[in-house]
Amino acid sequence: MPKRTAKSWSLIPGYPVSPGHALIIPKRHVASYFDLTNHEREAMNVMLQYVRQKVEERYHPDGFNVGINIGEAAGQSVFHCHMHLIPRYKGDVPNQKGGxxxxxxSKQKY
Structure with a gap:
């Protein structure tokens, strides 16, 4: 599943949250998604679609979470922009509502 293009690449993280968890990473080093160019963001989205297809073919998840942590207060611990594609499976947590x-x-339930 790992792949490289001119502007982005993907990999399986060292500590995956679920089977098929992948990272999509721009090649240019920037800490924040908001510092990427439009072309770099589009390259990440193209890679996201490619990886999603490969994950669906191999793992058959029931859903996905897609997320980007931007800033320490949002949980960012690696300060090179990256996007998480996290496959979700029915019953992987007791209550999936709220995503x-x-x-x-405390804000999950509504």
């Missing part, structure tokens, strides 16, 4: 809202547990 990415779970980054602030």
């Amino acid at each position: 990415v809202r779970g980054v602030i547990p």
